[in-house]
Amino acid sequence: MSQRKPQNITLLGGTGSIGGSTLDIVARHSDLYRLYAVSGYRRVHELAEICRQFEPVFAVVPDQDAADQLEAETADLNTTVLVGADALEEVAAAEPVDIVVAAIVGAAGLLPALAAVKAGKRILLANKEALVMSGQLFMDEVRRSGAELLPIDSEHNAIFQCLPAQGTCFDDDSLPASGVRQILLTASGGPFRGYNPDQLAGVTPEQAVAHPNWSMGQKISVDSASLMNKGLELIEACWLFSVKPEAIQVVVHPQSIIHSMVSYNDGSVIAQMGNPDMRTPIAYGLAWPDRIDAGVKPLDLFQVAQLDFEPADEVAFPCLALARQAFSLGGTAPAILNAANEVAVQAFLDERIGFEQIPELCRYALDCLPVEPAVSLDIILASDCKAREICQPYLEHLSMHRIK
Ligand code: NAD
Ligand code: MG
Secondary structure (H helix, E strand, O other), X not given: OOOOOOEEEEEEOOOOHHHHHHHHHHHHOOOOEEEEEEEOOOOHHHHHHHHHXXXXXXXXXXXXXXXXXXXXXXXXXXXXXEEOHHHHHHHHHOOOOOEEEEOOOOHHHHHHHHHHHHOOOEEXXXXXXXXHHXXXXXXXHHHHHOOEEEEOOHHHHHHHHHOOOOOXXXXXXXXXXXXXXXXXXXXXXXXXXOOOHHHHOOOOHHHHHOOOOOOOOHHHHHXXXXXXXXXXXXXXHHHHHXXXXXXXXXXXXXXXXXXXXXXXXXXXXXXXXXXXXOHHHXXXXXXXXXXXXXXXXXXXXXXXXXXXXXXXXXXXXXXXXXXXXHHHHOOOHHHHHHHHHHHHHHHHHOOOOOOOHHHHHHHHHHHHOOOOOOXXXXXXXXXXHHHHHHHHHHHHHHHHOOOO
């Protein structure tokens, strides 16, 4: 292999689950990658530990209190501490940066991810909410700037791997021209697969975050349990691969060994398989089009023994249909859905509402707010704000009428 300078990485959301998996790979390949900048939000001590191990040039925290703590803990290091949301955009777009890993959770990740796109970086996108909110605008910027957008959501990474090599940007003709008939988006079904609505009404946050196959942050774990994650992923796939929702079939596959498939018009179905470990898609995104060791246990098919498939239960889990509805409404509807879902998930985690009320709040926001064309970031962010606002009084109402 040629002797190249290590590539500089900005890791947005370094203290999270995706952040940890990314750092594990960076540590394994210090000859190839160097942590240039990293951000954290609440877990400042963990961020200090990351700075100690990787000595990035910059570390970004949300406020001055966090900065004071981080500076005190890293006084002997050469890391400069930066503060605030603007600093996230700066480190995402900074000239020395080659790769940006967008692993902040939720709408908070949109602006820095977009900054990386505008600066034409290679972006490893975990933060699906950014694409759900601003799909058209985001993809237009990718095309304009020539950024390399590599999905590291495991399903989308699998789909990317199952498509013929054609760069990282797709247009409306790309998939049909490659003979693609359908995308088969797999879902584990989450911890409540097989539950009926009555059973779902009694589930606790602890049960919801205990995913059977993946270890992830709290928000995405609840989304996986409600199938909102699959709904957001359906929208994510439509934008990433420039396809319509009708071209995507959701397939529940409880073992999470197949991470998604592509069905071709000659009858072939190509699947990407592996143990459920996010280091695989992250390593793929970092090294693309090469392959590097990700530290992932090789798949033992005899141990797996069986692969099952079933349709999703869209009656017990209405979030999937809500996401489809939001995508077909278009404009700001997916941003409204995303914001309402973020509010609902937090309220569920705080035990203010029941699990079955998550889709209720989302539906309320979609029904109440007018959908506008998502032609500017200001309009998208204003919709996000309005959705959060109108959710508050309805949350009170739901919490009073909760079946305990
Ligand atoms: P996590 O909760 O473990 O980590 C979230 C990260 O975002 C943390 O570093 C946190 O400090 C930071 N953060 C939180 N709120 C912030 C804010 N307001 N401003 C700035 N930073 C903030 O989440 P995760 O599981 O690592 O997921 C991150 C993203 O990746 C999500 O969008 C999720 O949907 C996506 N994703 C995760 C997985 C997974 O296996 N964990 C898989 C696919 C996609
Ligand atoms: Mg996923």
